[in-house]
Amino acid sequence: MTETQQVMTINMGPQHPSTHGVLRLVLDLDGETVVRVTPHIGYLHRGVEKLAEHKTYHQFITLTDRLDYLAPLSNNLGYLLAVEKLLGVEIPKRAQYIRVLLCELTRISSHLLWFATHALDLGAMTAFFYCFREREMINDLFEMVSGARMNLSYFRIGGVAKDLPEGFLEKTRDFVNIFPSKLKDYETLLSKNKIWLLRTKDIGVISAEDAINYGLSGPSIRGSGVKWDVRKAEPYSSYDEFDFIVPVGQSGDVYDRYVVRVEEMRQSNEIVRQAIDSLPNDNHMTDALNLAPPPKEELKSSMESLIHHFKIVTEGICPPAGEVYASIEAPKGELGYYIVSDGTDKPYRVKIRPPSFVNLEALEKLVVGRLFADVVAIIGSLDIVLGEIDR
Amino acid sequence: MSEDSFTIENRLRIRFPKAVLKVKSFKGEQTIYIDKDSIVAVSQFLRDDEGLDFDFLTDLCGVDTTSLDKGNSYEIVYHLYSIKKNHRVRLKVKISTSNPVVESVTGIWKTADWHEREAYDMFGITFEGHPNLVRILTPDGFEGHPLRKDYPLKGRQPNSLRDVYRKEGR
Numbered sequence: 001m002t003e004t005q006q007v008m009t010i011n012m013g014p015q016h017p018s019t020h021g022v023l024r025l026v027l028d029l030d031g032e033t034v035v036r037v038t039p040h041i042g043y044l045h046r047g048v049e050k051l052a053e054h055k056t057y058h059q060f061i062t063l064t065d066r067l068d069y070l071a072p073l074s075n076n077l078g079y080l081l082a083v084e085k086l087l088g089v090e091i092p093k094r095a096q097y098i099r100v101l102l103c104e105l106t107r108i109s110s111h112l113l114w115f116a117t118h119a120l121d122l123g124a125m126t127a128f129f130y131c132f133r134e135r136e137m138i139n140d141l142f143e144m145v146s147g148a149r150m151n152l153s154y155f156r157i158g159g160v161a162k163d164l165p166e167g168f169l170e171k172t173r174d175f176v177n178i179f180p181s182k183l184k185d186y187e188t189l190l191s192k193n194k195i196w197l198l199r200t201k202d203i204g205v206i207s208a209e210d211a212i213n214y215g216l217s218g219p220s221i222r223g224s225g226v227k228w229d230v231r232k233a234e235p236y237s238s239y240d241e242f243d244f245i246v247p248v249g250q251s252g253d254v255y256d257r258y259v260v261r262v263e264e265m266r267q268s269n270e271i272v273r274q275a276i277d278s279l280p281n282d283n284h285m286t287d288a289l290n291l292a293p294p295p296k297e298e299l300k301s302s303m304e305s306l307i308h309h310f311k312i313v314t315e316g317i318c319p320p321a322g323e324v325y326a327s328i329e330a331p332k333g334e335l336g337y338y339i340v341s342d343g344t345d346k347p348y349r350v351k352i353r354p355p356s357f358v359n360l361e362a363l364e365k366l367v368v369g370r371l372f373a374d375v376v377a378i379i380g381s382l383d384i385v386l387g388e389i390d391r
Numbered sequence: 392m393s394e395d396s397f398t399i400e401n402r403l404r405i406r407f408p409k410a411v412l413k414v415k416s417f418k419g420e421q422t423i424y425i426d427k428d429s430i431v432a433v434s435q436f437l438r439d440d441e442g443l444d445f446d447f448l449t450d451l452c453g454v455d456t457t458s459l460d461k462g463n464s465y466e467i468v469y470h471l472y473s474i475k476k477n478h479r480v481r482l483k484v485k486i487s488t489s490n491p492v493v494e495s496v497t498g499i500w501k502t503a504d505w506h507e508r509e510a511y512d513m514f515g516i517t518f519e520g521h522p523n524l525v526r527i528l529t530p531d532g533f534e535g536h537p538l539r540k541d542y543p544l545k546g547r548q549p550n551s552l553r554d555v556y557r558k559e560g561r
Contacts, residue, residue, distance in 0.1 A: 041528065042526075047537060050542075050544060054544055085418055210501075213501045215502025234477070323417065324417070325450075325479075325481065338450060349538075353450040357505065361505045391528070
């Protein structure tokens with residue numbers, strides 16, 4: 001019997017539902033086995049980093065929403081932490097807690113969408129409908145707070161845009177109370193499902209050492225057993241005052257990354273609960289004069305407020321010259337912002353470290369030698385968003 | 392944190408007395424300027440030294456500093472992190488705009504691959520020893536390097552992309 005090797009090249013994407021956006025993969029297949037994979041990215045490149053150099057510090061906030069559009073508030077927060085570090089401003093506790101509360105809701109929302117599409121990619125339809133039902137509740141909460149459902153831009157330099165609306169906390173508590181039981185429902189669909197186990201166990205394995213070398217972060221690295229979470233390692237925005245566990249996997253396969261994310265949703269839910277219970281009563285915005293615009297009603301009665309408002313709007317915010325790097329634990333991993341300031345009201349250079357970009361880089365390591373059908377499972381388990389990969 | 396940064400600087404100075412050009416500290420973050428020719432050796436040392444253990448390259452990017460200090464150089468910025476030791480450091484290499492070449496660190500951290508391709512794409516910095524240094528974010532046929540300060544915000548592509556694709560017979 002002669003053995004022939006015939007490598008076939010096929011194209012997957014950029015308009016393929018399971019590539020989660022406009023990712024294009026060129027796959028070399030030997031039969032059904034992947035020999036080589038070449039990801040082509042950049043279809044969604046909008047030059048955000050170039051635009052940042054031509055926008056004021058406040059204007060850029062709205063662009064960060066459009067990076068990881070499934071977790072807009074996490075992107076806001078990452079950017080603002082960098083700006084606030086540059087300015088050296090202290091944020092009031094209430095604003096910090098509101099930020100934590102909303103960022104954890106964002107994490108749940110992002111993970112719900114991941115759960116839904118990851119399951120859908122592998123043929124489990126019901127999970128999709130379940131997850132979108134609960135995601136709708138979170139979107140309603142977001143709408144209450146900012147008026148938008150997707151690109152919220154609710155955080156500001158020095159705090160948040162306005163205080164939480166009336167009834168928000170009660171509605172959030174309702175969500176927090178019912179969510180754990182819903183999460184159990186999702187797990188009954190997949191966690192012990194024979195087909196699910198066959199499709200995810202021992203697929204796309206990456207060792208802890210390789211995961212670090214490839215720069216993975218977030219649930220993707222924790223699936224390999226590396227207990228590293230920016231919220232714990234370098235607590236920002238008062239995360240050290242919250243009680244939560246960082247779940248880790250063992251074998252670093254698709255299933256372990258699945259387990260980690262599901263557990264993370266449960267932990268996030270508990271963080272939200274703690275944030276509601278212990279929400280401080282001080283301001284939602286810093287009172288640093290050069291940052292916070294005065295209340296609107298004062299503009300008609302106080303000359304100082306009017307001048308103050310005028311100066312903030314016309315001159316903008318000018319941080320000192322220098323450079324900072326700040327990072328947060330976004331739903332997808334470590335999201336970092338490196339800002340170089342030259343002392344003017346516009347950043348000199350903004351570099352975004354998007355977690356998905358780095359996580360996707362490890363794709364080749366994960367899929368080579370696996371079956372073609374596993375590629376879909378592996379992409380799903382990395383939880384990528386092309387908006388932040390291409391920027 | 393300050394004790395940490397002191398040791399990082401000291402260890403580097405002892406091991407590479409000539410490679411450490413300047414050390415800056417701003418808002419609790421330490422920046423070490425490294426001589427362009429020793430970046431690979433320094434990176435290797437930072438990763439393998441047990442006391443420093445910088446196993447994680449968080450980010451690598453270029454910065455066009457020509458309008459910042461009126462000089463003619465680009466900077467390559469390496470953000471390093473140690474998962475075990477939980478500390479960070481920033482390395483910087485200055486290279487001239489006329490010959491923007493530096494050695495690649497892909498042999499030390501695999502994650503540097505795409506970061507270096509991006510820096511090549513955006514600034515035209517060549518990384519010697521990189522396995523596959525091609526554009527990553529901009530489309531085929533793109534000319535120029537958009538994040539350089541002399542590149543206009545509106546872009547300046549000579550042909551529309553449609554022409555580019557037609558030319559290549561696609």
